[in-house]
Amino acid sequence: AQSVTQLDSHVSVxxxxxxxxxxxxxxxxxxxxxxxxxxxxxxxxxxxKYTSAATLVKGINGFExxxxxxxxxxxxxxxxxxxxxxxxxxxxVSDPSGNTGKLIFGQGTTLQVKP
Amino acid sequence: NAxxxxxxxxxxxxxxxxxxxxxSPMKGHSHVYWYRQxxxxxxxxxxxxxxxxxxxxxxxxxxxxxAEFPKEGPSILRIQQVVRGDSAAYxxxxxxxxxxxxxxxxxxxxTRLTVL
Numbered sequence: 136a137q138s139v140t141q142l143d144s145h146v147s148v149x150x151x152x153x154x155x156x157x158x159x160x161x162x163x164x165x166x167x168x169x170x171x172x173x174x175x176x177x178x179x180x181x182x183x184k185y186t187s188a189a190t191l192v193k194g195i196n197g198f199e200x201x202x203x204x205x206x207x208x209x210x211x212x213x214x215x216x217x218x219x220x221x222x223x224x225x226x227x228v229s230d231p232s233g234n235t236g237k238l239i240f241g242q243g244t245t246l247q248v249k250p
Numbered sequence: 251n252a253x254x255x256x257x258x259x260x261x262x263x264x265x266x267x268x269x270x271x272x273x274s275p276m277k278g279h280s281h282v283y284w285y286r287q288x289x290x291x292x293x294x295x296x297x298x299x300x301x302x303x304x305x306x307x308x309x310x311x312x313x314x315x316x317a318e319f320p321k322e323g324p325s326i327l328r329i330q331q332v333v334r335g336d337s338a339a340y341x342x343x344x345x346x347x348x349x350x351x352x353x354x355x356x357x358x359x360x361t362r363l364t365v366l
Contacts, residue, residue: 171357176359177359178253178254178341178357178358178359178360179293179341179343179357180357181354181356184354225292225293230295236298236345236353236355237283237295237298237306237309238283238285238293238295238343238355239295240285240292240293240294241292242291242292243291243292
């Protein structure tokens with residue numbers, strides 16, 4: 136069965152400092168992995184997705200994530216946080232069983248950015 | 251190209267009433283997913299539909315919940331005889347195809363259901 140664990144429920148950084156949001160996955164298959172962001176009272180927006188073409192994935196708004204099979208991790212990073220990055224972030228794995236593409240979400244990490 | 255539309259955005263119901271949540275997928279998308287987000291939790295898959303077909307309802311509660319995606323019109327998630335535990339945000343997502351693990355799902359803004 137597929138699952139994701141987000142290791143921090145809450146991360147607080149100062150504006151201009153690096154961001155690290157940690158995610159570990161469990162998968163019986165070669166996984167498809169995503170990061171989504173949810174701003175307050177908004178829908179979810181895809182930040183990036185792992186396609187297996189490259190282990191370092193670049194997304195929107197300066198975010199990137201590195202797929203490490205040996206560590207079963209897919210951590211999200213950004214070199215310099217901006218106030219507008221404050222939001223809820225979800226690490227997601229696609230469940231290939233039945234080939235329906237349904238998504239399995241982690242618990243979420245709330246990113247706080249302090250001025 | 252309008253995104254995924256959901257309405258209402260907020261819905262208040264008393265225990266025992268029915269809740270109907272609507273989702274209009276993006277233009278050209280014929281695959282719809284419903285997810286539920288309980289307070290302080292991630293989203294949980296409920297059901298996956300194509301036009302006039304339920305493909306996977308493994309995440310749907312066995313009773314009181316139903317979903318449809320008719321040939322014409324929006325997808326409907328229906329909750330009968332709501333209870334306080336149904337209070338949550340319900341998100342709809344759509345994709346142009348269901349096959350292929352890397353097909354992006356586009357999410358709507360959600361419907362926040364409050365049961366009094």
